[in-house]
Amino acid sequence: MTPIKTAIALFAGTGLVAGLAVAGPGPDEDQLVIEGETLITEVAAPEDHPLDTIYSGWRFRSDETQALEIDDFENPAMVAVEYGLDLWDTAAGSSEKSCADCHGDVDSLAGLRANMPKWNEAAGQPWSLEHWINWSITEHQGAEPWKWESEEMLAMTALIGLQSRGMPMTVETEGPMADWIARGKELYYTRVGQLDMACNQCHEDNWGQMIRADHLSQGMINGFPTYRFKWSGLGSLHRRFSGCMKNIRAKPYKRGSDEFVALEAYLAARGAGLSIETPAVRN
Numbered sequence: 001m002t003p004i005k006t007a008i009a010l011f012a013g014t015g016l017v018a019g020l021a022v023a024g025p026g027p028d029e030d031q032l033v034i035e036g037e038t039l040i041t042e043v044a045a046p047e048d049h050p051l052d053t054i055y056s057g058w059r060f061r062s063d064e065t066q067a068l069e070i071d072d073f074e075n076p077a078m079v080a081v082e083y084g085l086d087l088w089d090t091a092a093g094s095s096e097k098s099c100a101d102c103h104g105d106v107d108s109l110a111g112l113r114a115n116m117p118k119w120n121e122a123a124g125q126p127w128s129l130e131h132w133i134n135w136s137i138t139e140h141q142g143a144e145p146w147k148w149e150s151e152e153m154l155a156m157t158a159l160i161g162l163q164s165r166g167m168p169m170t171v172e173t174e175g176p177m178a179d180w181i182a183r184g185k186e187l188y189y190t191r192v193g194q195l196d197m198a199c200n201q202c203h204e205d206n207w208g209q210m211i212r213a214d215h216l217s218q219g220m221i222n223g224f225p226t227y228r229f230k231w232s233g234l235g236s237l238h239r240r241f242s243g244c245m246k247n248i249r250a251k252p253y254k255r256g257s258d259e260f261v262a263l264e265a266y267l268a269a270r271g272a273g274l275s276i277e278t279p280a281v282r283n
């Protein structure tokens with residue numbers, strides 16, 4: 001099939017081809033309250049933002065999916081969080097120390113996820129949470145780094161991310177971060193792949209619409225790592241980026257690559273003010 005025919009086959013009836021503006025159902029009015037705390041799922045966009053109001057992806061999910069994130073006992077990602085706690089307390093590597101031996105309670109890392117990706121002066125670039133964890137494992141603990149998408153890494157990023165749940169995303173945008181955000185923005189608007197599409201065509205121009213059976217959100221990153229039914233488990237943000245690129249028949253960048261870190265930095269700035277929901281639940 002030619003690319004345009006493939007696009008039509010994939011997105012027929014969604015309004016994504018031939019510029020048909022099919023009005024979609026938009027975000028719902030539900031409030032996300034977890035353990036008595038109200039999370040921010042809707043906020044006025046910062047200045048110079050292409051959208052007026054930004055919404056968490058949670059607002060686009062079905063009631064059934066939403067319910068799983070509201071209740072920590074129902075949230076299927078909490079099994080991984082428990083595993084993360086085990087890892088936190090397990091001594092490893094040449095230091096023979098656990099994370100807890102050096103860091104104390106994991107809530108000492110509260111706020112960290114809300115600032116990701118965070119500038120690393122020594123490396124001269126921003127790092128995702130996974131990079132920071134692996135750096136500490138190799139530098140301080142003296143153990144082998146974890147693979148980006150390993151059970152260990154997902155459990156630990158979920159556990160550390162949970163410590164920031166409810167805090168607004170506030171990535172640094174000044175100084176050397178500005179260049180990375182600009183680079184991420186460029187990637188966001190660059191058409192790629194066989195379908196010749198860019199992130200903005202779905203998440204900026206068509207959010208709120210139905211794309212096949214899926215309800216398009218603004219593609220926010222505040223819930224990662226996220227539990228997805230499709231994955232039958234947790235997945236990293238970079239896995240999600242990868243999946244969206246594959247859907248438009250593009251060759252995805254590698255997890256942890258400069259490109260994905262730049263995209264993460266841009267999306268963190270683009271979603272500033274939304275509450276961290278880690279670990280979120282999506283279909």
Ligand code: HEC
Nearest residue numbers: 057058197198199202211214215216217219220221244282
């Ligand atoms: C062809 C349309 C399409 C394109 C292009 C696309 N996505 Fe997506 N994306 C989706 C769909 C469908 C979903 C699942 C429903 C939703 O959450 O919007 C999704 C979900 C996401 C999510 C998860 C949102 C959440 O709340 O969990 C992120 C983040 C995301 N996309 C980022 C991107 C980025 C970055 C790009 C560009 C590299 C991109 N997408 C390109 C269709 C697209």
Ligand code: HEC
Nearest residue numbers: 088095097098099101102103112132133136137140141156
């Ligand atoms: C031998 C002590 C030691 C051990 C063991 C250790 N860390 Fe660290 N970690 C440090 C030090 C020192 C730093 C740098 C100073 C700081 O930010 O606290 C650090 C920094 C970090 C950071 C970056 C924090 C920030 O604010 O930028 C993360 C994330 C982290 N460690 C996670 C872990 C995890 C997860 C484990 C266990 C798998 C672990 N660390 C094990 C000592 C340790």
